Amino acid sequence: MLAKRIIPCLDVRDGRTVKGVNFVNLRDAGDAVELAKVYSACGADELTFLDITATVENRGTFCSLVARIADHISIPFTVGGGIRNIADVAALLDSGADKISINSQAVAKASVIDELALQFGSQCVVCAIDARRNAQFDKNGEEGWEVYVHGGRTPTGIEVVSWAREAYDRGAGEILLTSMEHDGVKGGFAVDLTRRVSSAVGIPVIASGGAGTMEHFREVFTDGKADAALAASIFHFHEIDIPELKIFLSKHGIPMRTRQ
């Protein structure tokens, strides 16, 4: 049976992780490769690395980091942040990334999804969507959500479920859905929105933003129909231990890849 996936996310700037990470026994907690190894060893199903490097000049550093990660871990990983075109994607995939995630550029020019899917295959194109509540989009008693870009700073006037559907129609292989309302609050995922997006597309949906307890994960997998759940700080700061989380979810009947 296909397992639901648990995905830690690491923010990287100039080749180093930036969000504080609270692991013991790490030679260098800022080194993304060291962290990737720890997560891989504790049963994370995939990893996501987001490059938040401010300058284009430092993009090369990210590619060499991707290559070092690929050398050391044997689980799939996605990279994202600042991807504009086929050349950016080719460089990251050549460095060993399995998937890339695209966000602002896809909104600016939706045909980039078609181009990437055609060139590299849908399986490696993740469309990331940052969503925020906007009552103007309320319809038929359902809460409306708006797509934001540029790290959540810029509203786009685009409704989230229809954008997810368009990304799917254009050939995206996966949707990474982040609720900015829930992100960092630890009050649970945007379960209702996740369920609506998941039902609207025929590709996997990764829920992100809001994880605070193990119960939140259970909710988003069952009620939210998420295929995967992504979180950052609760894993980095050991508030939730991945092996324990997987045991908890298994006990609640959610298929999980558990350790041999």
Place this chain on the structure above:
Amino acid sequence: MRIAMVKYNAGNTRSVLCSLNRLGYEAEVTDDPKLLRSADKVIFPGVGEASTAMAYLREKGLDEVLIHLEQPFLGVCLGMQLMCSFSEEHNTTTLGIFDVPVRKFILPQEYKVPHMGWNTLSRSEDPFFSHLEGESWCYFVHSYYVEVGPSTIATTIYGPLSFTAVLHKDNFYGCQFHPEKSAEVGATLLKTFVEEL
């Protein structure tokens, strides 16, 4: 030990190379028939699309070379699908090493395609599995699947469908999942392939 990887226009050679490196082996990526014939093991990786991959293999004359290889040969994902007889992906005639077709997933709506993520194997007895124990979780990502046939040695279930996860006939093996991305289980299988088959 000389391991050759078939060079063609399909991705993921790098991650297979990395996983071999972690096991302490090097491999050469080549489309030279002489080097492929003389290697101790041949790995046929694959991420991509069937018809363009087959067109490339035919153009290079590799289709004839691959089917006559006699050393242990392992196809991965698209590589395995190309070893079958026919693929519904752009209705492509493929290498025909395994007499079984490749079908497009047609599943009830709640089952997403691609089949993406970790799934388990139901294995029969085979030397390839001699070092696996218990549940074996492997990483899959594919939109087409190989029907269950006489050469199927492991299956996987997705929704109502049971399909081939591993094929074996003579010196030819194929994995639908990505051993190079399947953590310890994948490393164990690659190690078995390189060292014992």
